[in-house]
Amino acid sequence: MPQTTRPSENSAPQSRGANVLLEVKNLSTDFVMNKGTVHAVIDVSFTVHEGEVLAIVGESGSGKSVTSLSVMGLLQPPGRVVEGEVLYRGQNLLKLSQNEMRGIRGNQISMIFQEPMTSLNPVFTVRNQLTESIRTHLSLDRKDTFDRAVEMLALVGIPSPEKRIRDYPHQMSGGMRQRVMTAMALSCDPQLLIADEPTTALDVTIQAQILALIGDLREKIGMAVLLVTHDLGVVAETADRVVVMYCGRVVEEVTAVELFERPLHPYTLGLLQSIPTMEDVDDDEPLYMIPGMVPNPLNLPKGCAFADRCEKRFDRCTRQVPDLYEAEGRKLRCFLFAPDHEEVRP
Amino acid sequence: MTEPLVSLKHLSKFFSVDTNLFGRTTSVLKAVDDLSLDIYPGETFGLVGESGCGKTTVGKMLVNLYTPTAGEIWYEGQNLAKLSKKDRRHYYREIQLIFQDPYSSLNPRMTVGDIISEPIRVNKLERPDKIDDRVSYLLNAVGLSANSRNRYAHEFSGGQRQRIGIARALAMEPKLIVCDEPVSALDVSIQAQVLNLLSDLCDEFGLTYLFIAHGLNVVKHVSDRVGVMYLGRLVEVAEKRELYRNPLHPYTKALLSAIPVTNPAQRKERILLEGSVGSPIDPAPGCRFASRCYAKGDCVGCACDAEMPELVEVSPGHFVSCYLFDGE
Numbered sequence: 001m002p003q004t005t006r007p008s009e010n011s012a013p014q015s016r017g018a019n020v021l022l023e024v025k026n027l028s029t030d031f032v033m034n035k036g037t038v039h040a041v042i043d044v045s046f047t048v049h050e051g052e053v054l055a056i057v058g059e060s061g062s063g064k065s066v067t068s069l070s071v072m073g074l075l076q077p078p079g080r081v082v083e084g085e086v087l088y089r090g091q092n093l094l095k096l097s098q099n100e101m102r103g104i105r106g107n108q109i110s111m112i113f114q115e116p117m118t119s120l121n122p123v124f125t126v127r128n129q130l131t132e133s134i135r136t137h138l139s140l141d142r143k144d145t146f147d148r149a150v151e152m153l154a155l156v157g158i159p160s161p162e163k164r165i166r167d168y169p170h171q172m173s174g175g176m177r178q179r180v181m182t183a184m185a186l187s188c189d190p191q192l193l194i195a196d197e198p199t200t201a202l203d204v205t206i207q208a209q210i211l212a213l214i215g216d217l218r219e220k221i222g223m224a225v226l227l228v229t230h231d232l233g234v235v236a237e238t239a240d241r242v243v244v245m246y247c248g249r250v251v252e253e254v255t256a257v258e259l260f261e262r263p264l265h266p267y268t269l270g271l272l273q274s275i276p277t278m279e280d281v282d283d284d285e286p287l288y289m290i291p292g293m294v295p296n297p298l299n300l301p302k303g304c305a306f307a308d309r310c311e312k313r314f315d316r317c318t319r320q321v322p323d324l325y326e327a328e329g330r331k332l333r334c335f336l337f338a339p340d341h342e343e344v345r346p
Numbered sequence: 347m348t349e350p351l352v353s354l355k356h357l358s359k360f361f362s363v364d365t366n367l368f369g370r371t372t373s374v375l376k377a378v379d380d381l382s383l384d385i386y387p388g389e390t391f392g393l394v395g396e397s398g399c400g401k402t403t404v405g406k407m408l409v410n411l412y413t414p415t416a417g418e419i420w421y422e423g424q425n426l427a428k429l430s431k432k433d434r435r436h437y438y439r440e441i442q443l444i445f446q447d448p449y450s451s452l453n454p455r456m457t458v459g460d461i462i463s464e465p466i467r468v469n470k471l472e473r474p475d476k477i478d479d480r481v482s483y484l485l486n487a488v489g490l491s492a493n494s495r496n497r498y499a500h501e502f503s504g505g506q507r508q509r510i511g512i513a514r515a516l517a518m519e520p521k522l523i524v525c526d527e528p529v530s531a532l533d534v535s536i537q538a539q540v541l542n543l544l545s546d547l548c549d550e551f552g553l554t555y556l557f558i559a560h561g562l563n564v565v566k567h568v569s570d571r572v573g574v575m576y577l578g579r580l581v582e583v584a585e586k587r588e589l590y591r592n593p594l595h596p597y598t599k600a601l602l603s604a605i606p607v608t609n610p611a612q613r614k615e616r617i618l619l620e621g622s623v624g625s626p627i628d629p630a631p632g633c634r635f636a637s638r639c640y641a642k643g644d645c646v647g648c649a650c651d652a653e654m655p656e657l658v659e660v661s662p663g664h665f666v667s668c669y670l671f672d673g674e
Contacts, residue, residue, distance in 0.1 A: 059533040203396035204561050205619045208604040212618055230533060233606025260609050274538035276567040277608055287567060289538035293503055
C-alpha cells in the first residue's frame, strides 16, 4: 500500500490571511436510481475564507453543481448527502432543521442560479420576488423594504429601477434577469454568495458586465464567493483559488495564478490546452483535444477516473484511485505526484 | 478571384410584430437588414454576434427555412428565387444545416441509422441496398462506430449527438454547411473534439462552412474570414488575422475585449459596454450601435443618429460600417 499523505488542517493557501468562512469536509453525495447508485460527489473537501473567491471548475457531470446544492441544503431526492460536514462559521449546516436552515439561506448564504429564464417566477413581478427575501430576513417596514429593493436594483445596474421593479420577468432581457437574480441574492448582504454558472446563459458582453458587477460588489460588501463554472475564462477573470473537479472528485486545488501558469494535473492541463485562445492568431494547428469521454457515472472505473483519457497513465492508475497528495505547493490527485512515485517528475 | 459559392445580396428579413385593425403591419422586427455577403468555395466564414443580432436568421434563409423579405441569394451564379421548384430542390440539397442544440435536433423515436439514412432514401441518393454501407461510412467519418446505428439518440452524450447531426448533414453530400453554434452547448474538452472534426471534414469532403457563433474565440480557430453582426447589420468583415489584429469597429473591439483571458496575471481593463443589445423592433434611424457606442464622441459631426453608415472597404478585404472610417 502506498503511503497516504493527509492534507494537514491549515495547509490550504491562505487568502488575505482571513478567517475560514465555509469549510466542506469529506462531503459525499449519492443519487440512488433504479439503474444503480451514482456517486456524484466523492469525498470533497475545501475551504472558503472571508472575502475570497473560490472557483469550482469541471465539466458537466463532474459534481460541481451537486456540491453547491449540497452546501445550500437544496438537494432534491433521489440526491442525498451520505457523508461529511458543511461547516459555516463552525456550525454544521447539514445538521440544521429546515427552519434553521431557512434563517441562513438567502440571508447569510445566498445563491445565484444558472438559468435566469427559469429561476424567476413568471407570474409575479420583480418587486414581489425581490421583496420576499428582504421581508423574510430583515425587519423593515413596507416602505423601507420597497426602497431597499429599488436600491438593490440600482446597485446591480438596472436603469430606472423604480419603474423596472414593476415588470414581470418576461419583460426583461436575459442579462437584466440575471441582474435581478443577483440583486435578490445580495439583498440581505450575504457573507457568502454561491454563484452556479452565473454567466453561462449570457452573451459575452453581458457576461463581462456581470463579472465586473460581482467583482465590484465583493469589494463593496466584502462577501466571499463560491463560483461554480465550467468556463476557465471566467475563472481566470475572477477567482483567487481554484478547485478542479472530475467525476465527483477534486483532482487539483491551487491558487488561480498558479493554475494558469503551471497546470500540473493531466486533466487540468488538457482542459487549459483545449480552449481556443485569443493569442497566436497565426497558428493554424488543430486544437488540442482530450481524447475519449467522461466515463459513465453509474459505472466509474476502478482506478483513476481520468486514466482512460490520460496520456501519462501507467498501470497503477487503472488499479487504484490516487489520493489527494500535497505536492508542488498545491493538492493533486495523481500518482505522478505521489511521494512514492519513482519516476523523475516532469 | 474565384466566383463566390454563395452570394447574399441586400438580404433582409422582417417579421411583423403588430398589426392594426385592418391587418396592416404597424410594428416591424428587422432581424436582418440589407446584408450583403460573399462566401467562396472551400472557405469557412465565421459569422459572429450576440443573441438577437440575426445571425441565425441568415443561416435559416440560406437553407430555405425562411423566405427573405427582400434581397437575393445567389448560389453558384444562379438566383435561387428565380429557379423552378424542382431545380431549387437540387440546390437546397447542397446546403445543409447543423443545429445548436444536439438534444432537441435529433428525433428521439428514431434510431441513429434511421436518422442518417432518411435523407438518403428521400432524395434517392443511393441504391437501397447500398444505403447501409453509406450509413456506416458516414458514422465512421464522424468518429462513431458503425454499430451505433441501432441505438437511439438518448443513449449518446452531447458531443456524440452533435457528431450524429454532422453525419446527417453529410449524408446529403452538401457543398455548404451552415453550422449554427455547433459547439456552444458542449463541454470544453468536447468542443475541441467537434471543432477539430469539422475542420478535418472540411478537407476530406471539400466543404464550405458558414460558421455561426456568439463569441469571437471559437470562430477564431476555424474561420478564414469573419463577419461581425449587430442588430441585423453587418458591421465589420475581414480576413481572420486582420480582424483580430486590427479591429476597427467599436463593437468588434468591445467583443474582443469581452473575451476572458486565460491568464489571471493579464487581467485587463476591458471595454464594458453600457446596457444591453437594443431591440430590433422598429429600430431608430442611424447606426444601430449608436446608443451603446463609446466612440461616438470621437466623431464630431457624424450622422450616427441620423443615417446608417455604409459598409466601406478600408483596406483590401476589410470592410467596416462606421463613420469613423468613412474615408472622408
